[in-house]
Amino acid sequence: MAEFKQADSLYEWFDQRLGIDKFLKVMMTEYWIPKNINFLWAMGVLLSVMFGILVISGIFLLMYYKPDVNMAFDSVNYTIMQEVGYGWLFRHIHAVGASVVFLIIYIHMFTGIYYGSYKKGREMIWISGMLLFVLFSAEGFSGYMLPWGQMSYWAAYVITEIFGGVPLIGGDLVVWIRGNFYVSDSTLTRFFMLHVLLVPLAIIGAIVLHFYALRFPHVNNEAGEFFDFDKEAEKYLAGDKKNSKVVPFWPVFLSKDFFVLGVFLVFFFYLVFFHYDFAMDPVNFDKADGLKTPAHIYPEWYFLWSYEVLRGFFFEIAGISGKSLGLIAFAVAQGVFFVLPWLDRSPMVKPANQRPYFKYWFWFLMVDLIVLTVYGKLPPTGTNAWIGFASSMTFLILFIALPFITRAEAKKVGGK
Amino acid sequence: MKELKILAIIAALVGITYYGIEPYAHHIMHPEVKPADFAFSDMKNVDTSLAGNVDNGKVLVEANCIACHSIEKAGHLQIMPNADAAAAYGVVPPDLSSAGRIYDKNYLANFIFDPVSAMHLSHKYPVGGAKAFPMPSYNWMSAQEIMDVVAYLESVSPKVSGKDAHKATYDAACGRCHSMSYAKSEATTPKDAIKAYMGATPPDLSQYIKSRQEHYLHGFINDPQLLLAGTSMPRVGLTEKAQEEVIAYMEETGDSKKAERESLGLWVMLYTFVFAILAYLWKRKIWSEVH
Numbered sequence: 001m002a003e004f005k006q007a008d009s010l011y012e013w014f015d016q017r018l019g020i021d022k023f024l025k026v027m028m029t030e031y032w033i034p035k036n037i038n039f040l041w042a043m044g045v046l047l048s049v050m051f052g053i054l055v056i057s058g059i060f061l062l063m064y065y066k067p068d069v070n071m072a073f074d075s076v077n078y079t080i081m082q083e084v085g086y087g088w089l090f091r092h093i094h095a096v097g098a099s100v101v102f103l104i105i106y107i108h109m110f111t112g113i114y115y116g117s118y119k120k121g122r123e124m125i126w127i128s129g130m131l132l133f134v135l136f137s138a139e140g141f142s143g144y145m146l147p148w149g150q151m152s153y154w155a156a157y158v159i160t161e162i163f164g165g166v167p168l169i170g171g172d173l174v175v176w177i178r179g180n181f182y183v184s185d186s187t188l189t190r191f192f193m194l195h196v197l198l199v200p201l202a203i204i205g206a207i208v209l210h211f212y213a214l215r216f217p218h219v220n221n222e223a224g225e226f227f228d229f230d231k232e233a234e235k236y237l238a239g240d241k242k243n244s245k246v247v248p249f250w251p252v253f254l255s256k257d258f259f260v261l262g263v264f265l266v267f268f269f270y271l272v273f274f275h276y277d278f279a280m281d282p283v284n285f286d287k288a289d290g291l292k293t294p295a296h297i298y299p300e301w302y303f304l305w306s307y308e309v310l311r312g313f314f315f316e317i318a319g320i321s322g323k324s325l326g327l328i329a330f331a332v333a334q335g336v337f338f339v340l341p342w343l344d345r346s347p348m349v350k351p352a353n354q355r356p357y358f359k360y361w362f363w364f365l366m367v368d369l370i371v372l373t374v375y376g377k378l379p380p381t382g383t384n385a386w387i388g389f390a391s392s393m394t395f396l397i398l399f400i401a402l403p404f405i406t407r408a409e410a411k412k413v414g415g416k
Numbered sequence: 417m418k419e420l421k422i423l424a425i426i427a428a429l430v431g432i433t434y435y436g437i438e439p440y441a442h443h444i445m446h447p448e449v450k451p452a453d454f455a456f457s458d459m460k461n462v463d464t465s466l467a468g469n470v471d472n473g474k475v476l477v478e479a480n481c482i483a484c485h486s487i488e489k490a491g492h493l494q495i496m497p498n499a500d501a502a503a504a505y506g507v508v509p510p511d512l513s514s515a516g517r518i519y520d521k522n523y524l525a526n527f528i529f530d531p532v533s534a535m536h537l538s539h540k541y542p543v544g545g546a547k548a549f550p551m552p553s554y555n556w557m558s559a560q561e562i563m564d565v566v567a568y569l570e571s572v573s574p575k576v577s578g579k580d581a582h583k584a585t586y587d588a589a590c591g592r593c594h595s596m597s598y599a600k601s602e603a604t605t606p607k608d609a610i611k612a613y614m615g616a617t618p619p620d621l622s623q624y625i626k627s628r629q630e631h632y633l634h635g636f637i638n639d640p641q642l643l644l645a646g647t648s649m650p651r652v653g654l655t656e657k658a659q660e661e662v663i664a665y666m667e668e669t670g671d672s673k674k675a676e677r678e679s680l681g682l683w684v685m686l687y688t689f690v691f692a693i694l695a696y697l698w699k700r701k702i703w704s705e706v707h
């Protein structure tokens with residue numbers, strides 16, 4: 001055991017026992033980030049802040065919410081929205097925050113894809129990030145059920161029904177997930193448990209893993225340049241801050257993030273107070289009614305693209321029903337981003353626009369995802385159904401083609 | 417500057433997606449219908465330019481209407497309890513104290529002449545059909561007599577304004593069918609009776625300001641058939657002002673924190689804006705050392 005001197009200050013007392021000095025150095029003042037980055041590198045910090053905001057507003061909602069089919073709707077729309085002081089504020093922050101967090105996740109993800117930050121040592125960052133995406137999806141889906149409005153009920157109905165397509169065990173699986181033959185009180189209560197306990201715990205774990213995965217390969221930079229972090233850090237510490245390629249996480253990196261955060265929060269609060277319909281669908285202010293199917297059922301906007309991949313296959317091909325094809329495509333869409341680091345066969349770590357072939361792939365994917373998202377909301381009739389089919393096919397083909405495109409690119413640039 | 421270019425690209429992608437899934441999808445799912453018509457110009461059975469005689473109207477109303485309707489402001493109280501009235505007529509006939517204030521004059525005159533066509537319920541009560549509408553048509557009255565009745569109803573209507581008017585108009589126009597539990601207001605017609613009478617349960621309207629929103633309500637209340645073809649909800653014939661009062665009442669009940677939300681919103685945005693500026697100045701200072 002180490003010897004303890006009499007501490008001269010409270011700070012020292014803690015430092016002796018917790019190693020605060022060392023800890024702050026490792027985590028903050030000597031955690032090195034490349035200097036050559038733009039505001040897209042602030043998205044991770046934005047996400048951390050958003051997660052914090054969601055947890056805090058969620059705790060306030062939890063104090064009045066009732067996970068029971070007879071009370072849930074009124075506990076949200078009357079008790080929280082109208083009776084409890086500022087209950088409406090917490091609900092608006094929570095609901096709009098849950099939607100906006102996905103906007104930032106998508107920007108963060110596509111930044112990673114654009115700059116090639118998922119390969120050459122950064123695979124675990126990417127995989128832990130995808131894990132976060134899946135967990136956030138589960139969190140968003142389970143949370144959307146809680147107000148027990150029409151869209152809560154029917155989206156839950158449609159999405160749980162999807163599992164019925166799993167071969168052999170499908171029917172039993174749906175009943176197991178719902179805890180009943182239909183979406184009912186047991187479904188609501190178990191999704192409540194998932195939403196407030198199990199999934200948030202898993203998210204916290206995944207965030208820790210994600211941050212840890214960043215430490216060894218280090219954060220990428222705008223040019224995709226690889227350099228010796230230790231040497232650049234030494235330069236910085238020796239006082240040559242201007243020529244060093246790195247900056248410390250605190251205060252330099254975070255000072256920029258705080259500014260980006262400030263701008264983002266102005267936008268966020270505008271949505272919270274004045275423009276929240278996109279996140280709090282009007283249809284969901286009708287109480288759930290299992291006998292009254294709404295004219296249009298659609299999931300929240302961030303699930304629309306994968307929902308459209310599911311719906312896109314609406315006719316039989318080679319003896320396989322449209323429903324099964326859709327399900328297979330949907331399963332592929334859920335998993336394919338995980339293996340992106342291995343589908344990209346080109347060694348280039350560069351912004352997409354500097355990669356001769358990948359750049360077409362990237363922008364094609366963006367356009368296709370937007371088309372899928374928009375047509376995921378529109379009623380799937382007439383030409384809409386065919387556009388849905390074409391864009392779902394495009395999505396699959398893009399990923400099948402990626403290894404070939406990137407291998408050709410590798411050849412062209414000669415292994416650089 | 418490069419970062420602004422990146423921001424512009426992101427804004428464009430997000431903007432296109434937003435346009436597709438919100439305004440555009442909304443436009444596809446809810447096509448525009450004919451605008452609301454507060455002149456009720458489809459009805460021309462009664463010449464509404466005639467000046468009514470209040471005294472004669474009083475005689476006609478007392479002879480014809482108060483067997484079913486109360487007019488509390490004129491001292492005619494309800495003659496039977498709600499449950500009995502509902503059993504007798506299917507639905508509790510509304511109190512007519514505010515009728516002269518809330519209903520459009522042209523609508524009211526034509527409603528008295530022929531309720532079914534005025535309410536746009538001919539699909540439910542076809543001429544010679546098995547079911548009869550509980551209120552008789554007064555098409556045997558002359559146009560002058562009908563305008564006398566209208567003039568009398570106008571003369572007894574109390575002048576109210578503000579929030580009292582919002583509630584009074586709602587109670588008179590919608591309260592016989594709809595409940596609004598968040599306002600502790602229950603339909604005068606018992607639940608089972610109204611369902612049997614209408615063939616559909618009139619929904620609790622507590623949150624309809626949020627689920628349907630002002631634009632839809634504006635058209636729907638004016639003429640339900642336009643937005644929900646075949647619905648059993650009748651056209652009720654409110655003036656534009658009375659309809660706005662009803663919608664205001666629905667908002668006071670269903671979105672009671674709107675004013676608080678909008679005023680607080682500006683302060684919070686201002687606060688974060690100041691934060692962003694301070695953060696920018698700090699960032700400039702910090703980065704000047706490393707650039």
Ligand code: HEM
Nearest residue numbers: 041042043044045047048109112117129130132133219220
């Ligand atoms: C929602 C929870 C998430 C949080 C809190 C989070 C947080 C962060 C933070 C703080 C960083 C470092 C700074 C930065 O580059 O932005 C980072 C980097 C990264 N994240 Fe995430 N992230 C989340 C989700 C995701 C997802 C869904 C993905 C994609 C699958 C992802 C992929 C990455 C990648 C590839 C990097 C490295 C970027 C680079 O090296 O340039 N993250 N994340």
